[in-house]
Amino acid sequence: MTxxxxxxxxxxxxMTFLIMMVAIFVIMWFFMIRPQQKKQKEIxxxxxxxxxxxxxxxxxxxxxxxxxxxVEANTIDVEIARGVVITVAKGYVFADAxxxxxxx
Numbered sequence: 001m002t003x004x005x006x007x008x009x010x011x012x013x014x015m016t017f018l019i020m021m022v023a024i025f026v027i028m029w030f031f032m033i034r035p036q037q038k039k040q041k042e043i044x045x046x047x048x049x050x051x052x053x054x055x056x057x058x059x060x061x062x063x064x065x066x067x068x069x070x071v072e073a074n075t076i077d078v079e080i081a082r083g084v085v086i087t088v089a090k091g092y093v094f095a096d097a098x099x100x101x102x103x104x
Contacts, residue, residue, distance in 0.1 A: 050069055053066060055098050
């Protein structure tokens, strides 16, 4: 009789462990994975909406103004100083500089 009780308890504990593991995964998804996916979606939307005259910050921390968008090559030309234009891959522009100010 006690052997049956012990076996029933062991079966229940494995089910509890499985439920706890699923709960931990769901919590991790809501607090870590989902917000990161939302942020990546916003960045892609920003990169696709770049236009001439937009003030941007590149992945390297360079502030500038978009001078030309090359859709075929997936690049943009960014003016970082008067007369100084660099070509940057569109995927390395992450932020709108009008919402940020550089530390001077």
